[in-house]
Amino acid sequence: CIKEKYYVGATIFTSFFLVIIGYSTYATIFIRAQQSPFINENDPSTLPKAISYLNREQYGDWSITDRAQSLKNSSYANRWTKNRQKPTSKEVTDFVIDYQFTEMYYRYFAWQFIGRGDNNWPLLTKNGNYIKSLDGINPFRYTIPFAFLFGIIGFMYHFRRDWKRGLAVLSLFAATGLMIILYLNQYDPQPRERDYSYVGSFFAFSIWIGIGLAGLSEFIQKLFNDKKGISVIASLCLITILMPITMLNTDFKEHNRSGNYVAWDYAYNMLNSCDPFGIIFTNGDNDTFPLWYLQEVEGVRKDVRVVNLSLLNTDWYIKQLRDYDPPIPIQMNDNDISNIAPMRWEPREMKVAGLDGNIDTGLSWTLNPTYHNKFLRVQDIMIYRLIDACKWKRPIYFAVTVSDDNRIGLDDYLQMEGMVFKLHPQKVTSINYEKMKQNILQSPDVDYIIRTPEQFTEYNASGQGIYHYRNMNNPDVHFNFNIQRLVQNYRASFLQLVINSINGNNNEKKESIEILNSMEEYFPSKTLPYNNDKLELQVAQIYFMLGDENEYRNRLKNIEERDRVNSETLLSVGQMYLQELNDYPKAYDVFKRLYEKDPNNIEYMYASVQSLARMEKINEAIKILENWLIKYPNDEQIKGLLNSLNEQLGS
Structure with a gap:
C-alpha cells in the first residue's frame, strides 16, 4: 500500500540517491589531490578545480553538430575529400557514416562480439593511395560468432516478452554507444583506438546475450518436451564451454603479456x-x-x-x-x-x-x-x-x-x-x-x-651498451601494431648512426654493417615488421651504399610484394631498379603495375616507356605513347618523345 501510494516519490528519491552514490566515487580524486602526490594531473584539490577537472575544461570546447568542421580539422581529410576547405555534403555524410559511425563504433562493437581482424582495415586517400592499416573485422575469428548471434536472439526475445524493459536496455545501449559518437564528433585520426569509450554499450549488449541464452534454453526445453531440463543443461554447458575455449585458443597469445617488456x-x-x-x-x-x-x-x-x-x-x-x-x-x-x-x-x-x-x-x-x-x-x-x-x-x-x-x-x-x-x-x-x-x-x-x-x-x-631490448626478437611474444610502430623509433636511431658514419664522420663500412646487423638482431623484421615503407626503403638504400647488393634487392622485393604499398613508395622502388641496379625488366614490372592502376598518370606512363626503351622494346614503348595521345592529343611533350622513338626505330 505504501509502495503504491508513494511510488512516484520513492522512484524520484531512489534515482536521486543512486546518482549521488555514483558521483560520490569522484570524491577519491578530490581526496587524493589533497595529499599532493607526485602525479597529480589538474590538481583537483579545491572544489572549483575539481569541477573544472570533471568538465574536462583543459580540452576546450568543440561543436557537437558541425560535422564539416571535424572533417576539415582531420589530418586524414584526404581520405574523405579532395578539397579540405570545401567538402561537399556527400563527403561530409560519408565521413560521418564511414568514419565516425562505422570505423569508430561499429568496428569496435564487432571486435567485442564478432571478431577482431589483424591489421586488415586499409586506410586509403581519395586518390587510392595507401596510408596505413587498422585492425578491422574478422567474422570467422571464432569460427561462429556465438556472442553476436545470442545477443541478437536476446534482443528479439526481450522485446517480445517485455518491450518496456527491452526499451530501457536499448536506451542504455544507444546512450553509451551511438549517442556518444554524435556528442564527441571525432576527427580523423584519433591518437589511439577508442574502444574503451563504449564499454557501457557493450555491457548493455551483454545483457541481451544472457537473455538470449535464457530464450534458447526455453526453446530447447519446449522442443524436446524436457520437463526435467536435462537437455537444456547439456546444451547450455556445451555452449558456455565452447565459447570461452574457442576465444581462449584464438586470443591467448595476443592477450598474453608475459615476456613483453x-x-x-x-x-x-x-x-x-x-x-x-x-x-x-x-x-x-x-x-x-x-x-x-x-x-x-x-x-x-x-x-x-x-x-x-x-x-x-x-x-x-x-x-x-x-x-x-x-x-x-x-x-x-x-x-x-x-x-x-x-x-x-x-x-x-x-x-x-x-x-x-x-x-x-x-x-x-x-x-x-x-x-x-x-x-x-x-x-x-x-x-x-x-x-x-x-x-x-x-x-x-x-x-x-x-x-x-x-x-x-x-x-x-x-x-x-x-x-x-x-x-x-x-x-x-x-x-x-x-x-x-x-x-x-x-x-x-x-x-x-x-x-x-x-x-x-x-x-x-665502462663504455658498455646502455639500452635494453628484452625479448623483442622473440617470435613467441605478441607485438601489436602500436608496438611495431614504436619500434621504428629505435630503428631510426640505428639508421641515423649508420648514415652519419657513411657521410664521413666515422667512415668505416665494417662498423656500419655491424650496427645494421645489430639492429636486425634486436628487432628482426620477421618478428617486428617495418610497417613503414619509407623506412625500409631507407634501409635498402643504406645496404646498397655499403656495397651489399643482395640485401638491397631483398629489401626492395619485400616492399614490392606487399599486399598494400603506397604508390609513391612503389614508384621509388621502380626507379631504384631502373637507375641503380639497371634491372630494366624488374623496373618495368613495377611501373606497369602502377600504370595499370592509374592509367591517367603521366609519371607512371613515362616511367614504363623509359624502362621499355632501356630494354630496347621500342615498339611496345611506341604503342603506349600512341594510346596516351589518343586520350591527350595535344600533349606536345609526348609527341616529341614519340617522334624520337620512331626515329630510333627507323635507324
Whole structure:
C-alpha cells in the first residue's frame, strides 16, 4: 500500500540517491589531490578545480553538430575529400557514416562480439593511395560468432516478452554507444583506438546475450518436451564451454603479456639517455606515463625531471614543476603562472647566456610564432624560460618523438644521442656518434638496472651498451601494431648512426654493417615488421651504399610484394631498379603495375616507356605513347618523345 501510494516519490528519491552514490566515487580524486602526490594531473584539490577537472575544461570546447568542421580539422581529410576547405555534403555524410559511425563504433562493437581482424582495415586517400592499416573485422575469428548471434536472439526475445524493459536496455545501449559518437564528433585520426569509450554499450549488449541464452534454453526445453531440463543443461554447458575455449585458443597469445617488456624498456632507455639530474621534454602520454611509472614505482632515475609539453600549457603543471622534487628553478610566483597565456608574437632573435654567463657566447636563434603564425603557445614560452632559468647547471634534453615545431627552433643546438636530443650552448653536429653508439647498443647484462645517478655515472664510464631490448626478437611474444610502430623509433636511431658514419664522420663500412646487423638482431623484421615503407626503403638504400647488393634487392622485393604499398613508395622502388641496379625488366614490372592502376598518370606512363626503351622494346614503348595521345592529343611533350622513338626505330 505504501509502495503504491508513494511510488512516484520513492522512484524520484531512489534515482536521486543512486546518482549521488555514483558521483560520490569522484570524491577519491578530490581526496587524493589533497595529499599532493607526485602525479597529480589538474590538481583537483579545491572544489572549483575539481569541477573544472570533471568538465574536462583543459580540452576546450568543440561543436557537437558541425560535422564539416571535424572533417576539415582531420589530418586524414584526404581520405574523405579532395578539397579540405570545401567538402561537399556527400563527403561530409560519408565521413560521418564511414568514419565516425562505422570505423569508430561499429568496428569496435564487432571486435567485442564478432571478431577482431589483424591489421586488415586499409586506410586509403581519395586518390587510392595507401596510408596505413587498422585492425578491422574478422567474422570467422571464432569460427561462429556465438556472442553476436545470442545477443541478437536476446534482443528479439526481450522485446517480445517485455518491450518496456527491452526499451530501457536499448536506451542504455544507444546512450553509451551511438549517442556518444554524435556528442564527441571525432576527427580523423584519433591518437589511439577508442574502444574503451563504449564499454557501457557493450555491457548493455551483454545483457541481451544472457537473455538470449535464457530464450534458447526455453526453446530447447519446449522442443524436446524436457520437463526435467536435462537437455537444456547439456546444451547450455556445451555452449558456455565452447565459447570461452574457442576465444581462449584464438586470443591467448595476443592477450598474453608475459615476456613483453617493450614499454618498461622504452621508458628505461629514455631515462638512461639523460645525464644525472637532467630535464627531458616529452611529447605526450605514451612518452610520459611509462617514464613516470619507472620513476615512481620502480625507483629508476628519479633524479631526471620529465616535462610533458602538452601539460606545460597548464598553470597547475607549471606550479608542480616549480614546487615538487626535484624542483626546476622557475622564477615565477603563483599569480604570474595563473595569468600566463599565449602571446602575440613576431619572429625575433632570442638569446640564452653561455656557460660563462656571457649572453654573446650562448644560444642565439630566431624564434618564430608557433600557433597560427601569430602567437607563441604557453609551452613554447615555458621551454624558453626553463632553459634560461637552468643556466646550464642541469642538462636539458628533448625526446626524439618531440616534433620539430615543438622544439622552438633550437635544432642547430640539439645533438642526437639515441632516444633523445641533448641541448648544447653552442651549435653542434647533428649526432654525437660515440655517445649515441654506446646508448643504442644493448647492455650485455639486461638484468642490471641503473636506478641512481651514481650507478649511471659508473656504468656509463665502462663504455658498455646502455639500452635494453628484452625479448623483442622473440617470435613467441605478441607485438601489436602500436608496438611495431614504436619500434621504428629505435630503428631510426640505428639508421641515423649508420648514415652519419657513411657521410664521413666515422667512415668505416665494417662498423656500419655491424650496427645494421645489430639492429636486425634486436628487432628482426620477421618478428617486428617495418610497417613503414619509407623506412625500409631507407634501409635498402643504406645496404646498397655499403656495397651489399643482395640485401638491397631483398629489401626492395619485400616492399614490392606487399599486399598494400603506397604508390609513391612503389614508384621509388621502380626507379631504384631502373637507375641503380639497371634491372630494366624488374623496373618495368613495377611501373606497369602502377600504370595499370592509374592509367591517367603521366609519371607512371613515362616511367614504363623509359624502362621499355632501356630494354630496347621500342615498339611496345611506341604503342603506349600512341594510346596516351589518343586520350591527350595535344600533349606536345609526348609527341616529341614519340617522334624520337620512331626515329630510333627507323635507324
